[in-house]
Amino acid sequence: MANIREIAQRSGVSVGTVSRYLNGIKVRDANARAISRVVEELDYRPNILGRALTKNKSYTIGVLMSNAGNVFVGSSIGRLEAELERVDYSALFIDFHGDVDVLMHKIRFLRSRLVEGIVIFSSEVDAQCLEALPQLDIPLIVVDNPMPHSEIDSIVVDNADSTKRVVSAMLDAGHQRIGVIAPSQTTYVGRERLVGWQRAYADRHAEAYKGDIQICDSTKLGGYRAACQLLDQGEVTALFACNYYMALGALKAVNERGLRPGSDIGFASFDDYDFSDVMFPPLTVIRQPMEEIVDLIIEMMRQRLQGDRNDFGTHMLTCDVVLTDSIHAQLAPQ
Structure with a gap:
């Protein structure tokens, strides 16, 4: 197994220079390149346990x-x-x-x-x-x-600001009743995302209906039940889901009713995780x-x-x- 002395010998530098380089201390660029090349050639791995004890x-x-x-x-x-x-x-x-x-x-x-x-x-x-x-x-x-x-x-x-941007765009698209599926309000994330929905309405002096707010578990089942409640009330023309799992549940409720996002109902969500483009049209999302x-x-x-x-x-x-x-x-x- 290679050691620091061998690396120093092959690199043409001192043992001290190799030690400083391996410990993250800046050395001359030419020396750093030489040491890096030898470390790679020898497939050198520092003895973490030994270094920890030292x-x-x-x-x-x-x-x-x-x-x-x-x-x-x-x-x-x-x-x-x-x-x-x-x-x-x-x-x-x-x-x-x-x-x-x-x-x-x-x-x-x-x-x-x-x-x-x-x-x-x-x-x-x-x-x-x-x-x-x-x-x-x-x-x-x-x-x-x-x-x-x-x-x-x-x-x-920016949970609140990014949510406000999306809900504002939905209001600008002509929606007046946007159902929001929000997480527990005991959490910072849950409160901030609901605040964003509220601010979008307040900035446009539009009326926000309390009945369009559904607080539920941050799960697929929670999102599904909340979306069913909103859709079956028959008042909302769009849904905003406050996280990935809620969005999956809400989409299940939308699909069960034969509705298509972007055509029959507006839809957007917080989080993406590489699923939004499997839909057509691709979903409006907030990517962290x-x-x-x-x-x-x-x-x-x-x-x-x-x-x-x-x-x-x-x-x-x-x-x-x-x-x-x-x-x-x-x-x-x-």
């Missing part, structure tokens, strides 16, 4: 998920693991099943395993429950909930910036691990709103 570091990041089966989390963790491996870190993934007590227990567990940082995916957790998060001596990043703590980073997307979220997690974690104590707070990313003909429909109630 430096008293675990080179591990704990990743806590409120629901590992959630498509939002699933679309993030693969890239997150790959990006952590790129900087010689491993990830320890744990599902806390949306239970805040379990979350606190798992944080203690991760600290006992000497992880150097923790990331929490918390879209299905009440933001107020997260106020009990302890102040840790390691970096902590929360995804999908803004945090009030002075030394906890959080990442959110998944790559940006992961890249920001990595960059923020890197800064915190290096001791940067500046700019703690909530970082908001912008979603991509994709408007299509699916928001159009004949405007008589079904």
Whole structure:
């Protein structure tokens, strides 16, 4: 197995230069290219365990998920693991099943395993429950909930603004009654997406009917039942589903009634995950910036691990709103 001395000899540089390069410290470009070439030729893999013992570091990041089966989390963790491996870190993934007590227990567990940082995916957790998060001596990043703590980073997307943009486009298309299928209002994400629907009406001084709001579980079945309720009332001419699973359930209800999005009923949803273009016309969707979220997690974690104590707070990313003909429909109630 190759070692640092062999890499140094083949690269024509000192052992110290190789060590600095492998530990992420900048060296001269020519030396970096030579070392990189030899590392690849020898298929060198650093001894993480040995390095951890030498430096008293675990080179591990704990990743806590409120629901590992959630498509939002699933679309993030693969890239997150790959990006952590790129900087010689491993990830320890744990599902806390949306239970805040379990979350606190798992944080203690991760600290006992000497992880150097923790990331929490918390879209299905009440933001107020997260106020009990302890102040840790390691970096902590929360995804999908803004945090009030002075030394906890959080990442959110523009849930309200992007929802408002889509619902506004539906109102501009002539719809007056747009049924909204929204998640629990105990969660930050659920509240913000419903606020976006409300703001679209308020900005146009249009009347928003409470009966056009359906709050339900963030599941396919929840979306199906909510859509059935809205469609069977016979008043709405369009539907907006607030997440991927709700959209699937709502589309099932639409299809059962022989309706076609973009022709018989307007339709749009938050989230995409590569399914919207299987419909014709393709569905109007709000796409979350998944790559940006992961890249920001990595960059923020890197800064915190290096001791940067500046700019703690909530970082908001912008979603991509994709408007299509699916928001159009004949405007008589079904």
